[in-house]
Amino acid sequence: MRNTLETRLGLFVALAVLAAAIILEMVGGIELFRPGYHVHALFTSAQELKEGDRVKMAGVEIGRVERIRLDETNNKVRVTMKVRKDAGVKTDSVAAIKFTGLLGQNFVAVDFGKPSSDYIKDDQLISSVEQPDLSAMMQKLQNVAVGVENLTKSFTGVKIDKLVGPLIDIVEANKAPITATISNLQSISYELSTQIAQGKGTVGKLVKDETLYNSALATVTNLQSTSVEIKQAIADARKIVDQVNSGQGTVGKLVKDETLYREATASMTNLKEILQKVNQGQGTVGKLVNDQEFYKNAKMSLQKLDKATEGLEDQGPLSVMGILVNNLF
Numbered sequence: 001m002r003n004t005l006e007t008r009l010g011l012f013v014a015l016a017v018l019a020a021a022i023i024l025e026m027v028g029g030i031e032l033f034r035p036g037y038h039v040h041a042l043f044t045s046a047q048e049l050k051e052g053d054r055v056k057m058a059g060v061e062i063g064r065v066e067r068i069r070l071d072e073t074n075n076k077v078r079v080t081m082k083v084r085k086d087a088g089v090k091t092d093s094v095a096a097i098k099f100t101g102l103l104g105q106n107f108v109a110v111d112f113g114k115p116s117s118d119y120i121k122d123d124q125l126i127s128s129v130e131q132p133d134l135s136a137m138m139q140k141l142q143n144v145a146v147g148v149e150n151l152t153k154s155f156t157g158v159k160i161d162k163l164v165g166p167l168i169d170i171v172e173a174n175k176a177p178i179t180a181t182i183s184n185l186q187s188i189s190y191e192l193s194t195q196i197a198q199g200k201g202t203v204g205k206l207v208k209d210e211t212l213y214n215s216a217l218a219t220v221t222n223l224q225s226t227s228v229e230i231k232q233a234i235a236d237a238r239k240i241v242d243q244v245n246s247g248q249g250t251v252g253k254l255v256k257d258e259t260l261y262r263e264a265t266a267s268m269t270n271l272k273e274i275l276q277k278v279n280q281g282q283g284t285v286g287k288l289v290n291d292q293e294f295y296k297n298a299k300m301s302l303q304k305l306d307k308a309t310e311g312l313e314d315q316g317p318l319s320v321m322g323i324l325v326n327n328l329f
Contacts, residue, residue: 036084037122041095042076054107055081062087090117095128
């Protein structure tokens, strides 16, 4: 009797321990005793996520959801996850709340991140992405179903003959014109195809005329030749520009030679000074340009010379010679 009682008690304790282990596994209690570190993620909605739900990476469980609370600072839900040390969560990993079935078994999926990224440290925050809410999707499907149901109700009691009957009557009433129209279209299409095949009409000539083909080919050839010449001209112009930029040739030297630039600048400065002196009446040229007395004397001399030439026209050659000798000696 004693052995039987001890046996029963041992079986009871073993079953209790097994049940406790199963319950802890279901609620994620075993993860509390495993070494790991905490990771946080912010979501707009928890989407029926519960504490103890799984955290997976590429479908492999790496931890459990430890805590879910409201983060009033960011107006979001902060999900705290405890993941194993060998999970390999990186700083650019992204968390998302997903579901495994229609019953709503949610879990947190974490991606790998970039291979070159660093591993995240304890109690750090990772980025998150929002997934469509299952309840919202079911609500939309329900709305669609209700719309389809209302549409089918609108046709309840209406026979198909009432819907397509008028269309059938129109076709029956215009059967002969419709048949004639189709026949005319067939004949027109046949004539067009025949004319095109024989090279008649505009389209037929475009298809069959060898002269038009040769002209088009010659035009394309000329365009190709012209394009080659234009390319060559552009290349020559580019070569000239390169020579000018490098200071080669007359234009290049004019553009790039600093000595010529300085000499041209000095010449322009000197010319400017000369013009200023002329305008101010300095020097011989300035006096010639600006002296009014010189202008009057020159004008009087020209008038006297004009009168003298008029007087000489009336004298003979000997008289002219006598006048010149008297004036000279």
